[in-house]
Amino acid sequence: MRILRSGRPWTALRVLQSLHEGLLDLLFPPRCAVCQQIGAPYLCDACIVAFPPLGSPVCRICGTPVPATEALRSPVLDLAALCGACRHQTQHHFTWARAAGSYDGLLREAIHRLKYDHRKGLGYRLGDWAHRAGGTALQPPSVPDLVVPVPLHWTRARQRGFNQSLLVAQGFVGQRTWPIATDALVRTRRTRPQVDLDADQRAANVANAFAVSGRHPVHGKRVLIVDDVLTTMHTVDECARVLKAAGAREVFVVAVAR
Numbered sequence: 001m002r003i004l005r006s007g008r009p010w011t012a013l014r015v016l017q018s019l020h021e022g023l024l025d026l027l028f029p030p031r032c033a034v035c036q037q038i039g040a041p042y043l044c045d046a047c048i049v050a051f052p053p054l055g056s057p058v059c060r061i062c063g064t065p066v067p068a069t070e071a072l073r074s075p076v077l078d079l080a081a082l083c084g085a086c087r088h089q090t091q092h093h094f095t096w097a098r099a100a101g102s103y104d105g106l107l108r109e110a111i112h113r114l115k116y117d118h119r120k121g122l123g124y125r126l127g128d129w130a131h132r133a134g135g136t137a138l139q140p141p142s143v144p145d146l147v148v149p150v151p152l153h154w155t156r157a158r159q160r161g162f163n164q165s166l167l168v169a170q171g172f173v174g175q176r177t178w179p180i181a182t183d184a185l186v187r188t189r190r191t192r193p194q195v196d197l198d199a200d201q202r203a204a205n206v207a208n209a210f211a212v213s214g215r216h217p218v219h220g221k222r223v224l225i226v227d228d229v230l231t232t233m234h235t236v237d238e239c240a241r242v243l244k245a246a247g248a249r250e251v252f253v254v255a256v257a258r
């Protein structure tokens with residue numbers, strides 16, 4: 001009654017909404033999507049603590065963990081922080097790539113729940129975790145002018161209903177003012193999951209699979225690509241290649257896991 005007398009219909013509406021939300025919480029209490037513990041929406045602290053770390057040191061370009069013994073063996077300090085591939089054959093189009101954790105155990109489970117159980121809230125939580133847990137190690141070398149989530153092909157985006165990389169990007173950026181361009185890049189054809197392919201097939205699978213849409217100028221900009229998992233570096237490297245071809249000044253990469 002008190003609500004109705006207030007003469008402000010939005011107040012009544014808000015109370016109805018919160019009653020509705022309260023009822024939903026009672027019927028479907030928030031749970032950790034990984035361990036199902038009640039009380040923690042999407043991700044509980046116990047699961048977060050158990051996420052497997054990547055290990056260090058890592059290659060200063062691609063972020064691959066480098067065995068400490070190998071890193072120490074190099075007489076040249078600058079080469080010490082490069083993985084074997086970056087030292088000998090691979091020329092990446094990005095200048096810096098990092099992941100927050102190892103794609104294993106509960107972290108792998110969390111990413112599966114996000115993608116296959118459609119637990120969208122997990123995407124933001126995982127991006128936020130990557131930012132917090134990664135600390136300075138996941139801080140790009142320069143402030144990005146544009147954040148670009150790795151795009152899904154539109155058929156897959158329609159199927160899934162969301163792009164998990166965009167959710168991760170939103171969580172990773174958090175309170176920072178870095179602009180996120182959802183459609184700066186498009187996936188021009190469907191590709192097979194990299195995890196199903198052998199090393200030789202992976203580069204061909206994503207070759208020419210991306211294009212710059214032209215909806216957000218990238219020329220002269222520092223671009224941060226965000227992905228959920230780096231299965232291989234081929235996908236993000238191909239994204240970086242087209243961004244650089246369109247004039248991007250520098251490309252960085254961040255992912256939740258690798």
Ligand SMILES: [Zn+2]
Nearest residue numbers: 032035044047
């Ligand atoms: Zn949990």
Ligand SMILES: [Zn+2]
Nearest residue numbers: 059062083086
């Ligand atoms: Zn490397």
